[in-house]
Amino acid sequence: MIDALAPFLIRGIPPEARAGLANKSLKLFGSVIRNSNGSIAYHLQEAAPLANILVTGNPAALLGQVASEVVQISQNEIIRRGVGRIEQGLSSLNDLAAANLAFSAAGIGISVAGFALIDFRLKQIERSFDEMSTRLDQILSSIERVQHDRVEHDLGEIRGLAELFEESWLLTDSGRAESNWRRVYQDGAGLQEIFSRRARIALDRDRDDYSSADPFLEAFALISGLRIASLLSCNEVSVARRIEEDSTHRLLQLTGSISLIDLVRNALPDDLEKGTRRWQLEQAKACEAMRPVVARIRTREQLLATRTAVLPSLEAKNVSPRDWFAQTRSEDAEAIVLLRD
Amino acid sequence: MGFSAIADIDSHYAARRIFEVGEAIASGRKVRKSMEIDTLQFRQDVLAWRDEILIAAAAQINRAAIESREHFETLLPFASFKDALWDPDAFATLYIDPQMLERTEMSLKRILVDSAQKLSSLNPELDGFANAMIEATEQIAFPECKSVDEQGANLRQSDIEDSRSSSERAEGLSAKLGHLGRTIGKRIARTSENVGVLVRDRAGVHARLRQAAAQRIDHAWMGEGKAPRSVLSQVALMVDEVASHARLVS
Numbered sequence: 109m110i111d112a113l114a115p116f117l118i119r120g121i122p123p124e125a126r127a128g129l130a131n132k133s134l135k136l137f138g139s140v141i142r143n144s145n146g147s148i149a150y151h152l153q154e155a156a157p158l159a160n161i162l163v164t165g166n167p168a169a170l171l172g173q174v175a176s177e178v179v180q181i182s183q184n185e186i187i188r189r190g191v192g193r194i195e196q197g198l199s200s201l202n203d204l205a206a207a208n209l210a211f212s213a214a215g216i217g218i219s220v221a222g223f224a225l226i227d228f229r230l231k232q233i234e235r236s237f238d239e240m241s242t243r244l245d246q247i248l249s250s251i252e253r254v255q256h257d258r259v260e261h262d263l264g265e266i267r268g269l270a271e272l273f274e275e276s277w278l279l280t281d282s283g284r285a286e287s288n289w290r291r292v293y294q295d296g297a298g299l300q301e302i303f304s305r306r307a308r309i310a311l312d313r314d315r316d317d318y319s320s321a322d323p324f325l326e327a328f329a330l331i332s333g334l335r336i337a338s339l340l341s342c343n344e345v346s347v348a349r350r351i352e353e354d355s356t357h358r359l360l361q362l363t364g365s366i367s368l369i370d371l372v373r374n375a376l377p378d379d380l381e382k383g384t385r386r387w388q389l390e391q392a393k394a395c396e397a398m399r400p401v402v403a404r405i406r407t408r409e410q411l412l413a414t415r416t417a418v419l420p421s422l423e424a425k426n427v428s429p430r431d432w433f434a435q436t437r438s439e440d441a442e443a444i445v446l447l448r449d
Numbered sequence: 450m451g452f453s454a455i456a457d458i459d460s461h462y463a464a465r466r467i468f469e470v471g472e473a474i475a476s477g478r479k480v481r482k483s484m485e486i487d488t489l490q491f492r493q494d495v496l497a498w499r500d501e502i503l504i505a506a507a508a509q510i511n512r513a514a515i516e517s518r519e520h521f522e523t524l525l526p527f528a529s530f531k532d533a534l535w536d537p538d539a540f541a542t543l544y545i546d547p548q549m550l551e552r553t554e555m556s557l558k559r560i561l562v563d564s565a566q567k568l569s570s571l572n573p574e575l576d577g578f579a580n581a582m583i584e585a586t587e588q589i590a591f592p593e594c595k596s597v598d599e600q601g602a603n604l605r606q607s608d609i610e611d612s613r614s615s616s617e618r619a620e621g622l623s624a625k626l627g628h629l630g631r632t633i634g635k636r637i638a639r640t641s642e643n644v645g646v647l648v649r650d651r652a653g654v655h656a657r658l659r660q661a662a663a664q665r666i667d668h669a670w671m672g673e674g675k676a677p678r679s680v681l682s683q684v685a686l687m688v689d690e691v692a693s694h695a696r697l698v699s
Contacts, residue, residue: 137490146487356489364492368500383514383666391511395504402500406493413489 110435112425118150118446119439125150125446138410140417141446151418151447153432154215155439159224215333215411222437223274229330230267234260236323259306265299266331273338277437285341292338293351296331300355303328307362318371318401325362329408332359336415340429348429349416356413363405371398421449492696494571499692502564506557506684507671513552514666520548521662525655533654541661542669546594549670553680554591561586561684568691574698578691589683592669 109117118125125141128134134149135142141150215229237259269292276288307324332355339348375394380387422432432447439445524544532540565579672679678686 137486140486142486146490148486360489365496367496369503372504381663381667382671383511383518383663385515387511388508388515391504391508409489409493414486417486 110427110431112427113432113435113447116421116425116448117435118448119442120444121446138407138412138414138417140414148417148421148449150449151421153418153436153445153447154225155436155442155445156222157439157441158443159222159228161443162225162228215330223270226270226274226330226334227267229326230263230270233323233326233330234263236326237263240320240323262299262302263327265295266327266334269296269299269331270334273334273341276341289338289341293335293347296335296338299331300328300335300358303331304358304362311362317374318366321362322401322404325359325405325408328355328359328362329412332412333415337433340416340419341433343428343430345416345419345423345429349419352412352415355415356409359409359412363409366402366405368395368398368402371401418447421447491572491698495568495692495696498564498568498571499688501567502560502688503685505560505564506688507681509556509560510549510553510671510681513549513556514670516552517545517548518659518662518666521545521659525658528654528658530654533657537657537661538665540658541665542592542594545662545665546592546669549666550591550594553670557589557680557684558586561687564688568695571695572698575695578695578698582687582691585687589680589687590678591680 125134128149129136129141133144135144139152140148141152143149215225272288273292276285279285279288303324307321307328310321310324311318332351336348336351336355339345339351372391372394375398376387376390380390418432419429422429436445521541521544528540562583565582568575568582569579668674668679670679671681673682675682
């Protein structure tokens with residue numbers, strides 16, 4: 109471990125943070141945990157084990173899978189360690205109530221926890237597109253003269269950039285690695301623009317149903333995070349901050365004014381008579397259904413806006429972003445690590 | 450732009466140049482205020498505040514409407530043909546509005562005042578907005594209607610008029626019948642009244658009045674039309690106005 113990080117790096121959630129989140133003296137906001145006075149107490153960073161947990165998706169199945177793999181080589185100690193590792197990782201997520209963060213395309217902290225994690229998030233986005241493909245084709249074809257396969261192609265582009273980003277970490281030639289990361293930053297700009305535009309079209313054309321815009325917004329958040337991570341892998345701090353600011357601004361232009369009451373109004377049936385018990389019931393149902401949607405929108409905004417929040421803390425500790433990434437990529441037990449501010 | 454295309458331009462110089470262009474574009478952009486964490490948190494809090502108040506206000510008015518319609522239902526047997534056929538809207542307005550007013554005016558103002566105080570707690574700089582909002586609650590134009598006592602008097606008067614008209618008709622009938630006299634006439638009057646209720650109900654008269662009540666609640670109390678604005682629409686307008694200005698204070 110990097111010496112300068114040792115006093116500040118926490119693997120998993122420390123008891124004081126757990127207690128603070130429970131008694132509300134600490135508050136989770138995107139990738140940071142804040143004190144009640146607004147100062148940052150901890151920075152969250154996803155680590156490599158998160159990919160295993162999310163890709164499996166089912167903790168019970170995951171435990172079974174780990175056990176199955178290690179039984180084959182008959183090493184009981186590895187079984188114990190493997191199961192314990194996964195349980196520990198899950199514990200971190202549960203402690204933070206961070207499932208939403210973990211599943212979000214924007215990711216927790218600067219996403220460098222491996223291609224498997226990005227691929228998992230891309231597959232989620234692709235699944236969303238598939239589920240509403242007919243509707244999306246109508247929206248897209250009427251404006252862009254493109255079809256669903258065009259979206260799949262663009263998601264494939266993101267996957268290619270994510271692979272390039274990941275493989276570059278394995279190169280021994282750091283100059284070549286930086287060259288690749290800069291390409292990810294540059295080529296990602298076009299994809300950011302494409303998905304931002306499609307999200308805007310979906311929001312404008314389908315005002316009654318936010319859900320058709322959601323996959324585009326997720327793709328936008330994912331490629332934005334990847335661009336920022338690429339720049340920071342090159343230790344290009346100032347441009348990374350600008351990209352974060354620009355991406356957040358664009359995201360807020362898209363979703364910053366979407367609120368619960370608007371989604372609830374849109375969700376109410378057209379023939380619903382006011383001043384009735386049915387109206388009361390339908391409003392309650394719509395609120396219940398839309399609260400998680402709004403929470404997801406707000407979380408995505410928070411995650412994107414706090415993407416580089418860790419930089420001042422790293423600077424104060426004289427640790428470069430790339431070294432910080434390397435540290436979190438080497439984590440093998442906890443799904444999330446914390447950096448005390 | 451695909452993965453293979455990227456490999457084709459694998460040149461450190463090219464990548465550096467692209468990066469420099471990106472940096473130049475970024476630095477040349479119009480300077481705008483950084484989206485700090487506090488700013489975003491505050492704006493999200495204001496949005497959540499707006500949600501909370503509008504959902505609470507709508508629910509409160511709807512609850513009042515449910516109760517007012519239940520009360521209205523008890524009045525239907527006393528409605529005359531004239532009420533139902535010629536001016537059901539006036540009948541609905543006369544009996545829905547006072548009930549709605551009684552059930553919403555104070556409770557709605559309480560919701561708005563409490564919300565204004567919550568707004569202040571988000572940021573002390575919002576005190577001015579909160580005070581303006583409290584003042585504005587007094588400006589909400591509730592439908593003009595008679596007081597509960599007057600409504601009761603009207604209802605009794607209506608009962609009497611309705612009853613008298615039926616009685617007069619019955620008395621006329623009794624006069625024609627001559628020797629059958631007043632006692633029989635009154636009996637006929639009571640009978641005609643009962644028949645009237647049945648006929649009105651069967652003819653869908655009550656349905657017409659219920660429909661008028663529903664429309665009154667929609668147009669005057671909960672609807673989203675702008676001319677004139679319903680009570681809920683006025684509240685939404687006020688809250689939207691405050692929220693949009695408040696979000697800029699950060």
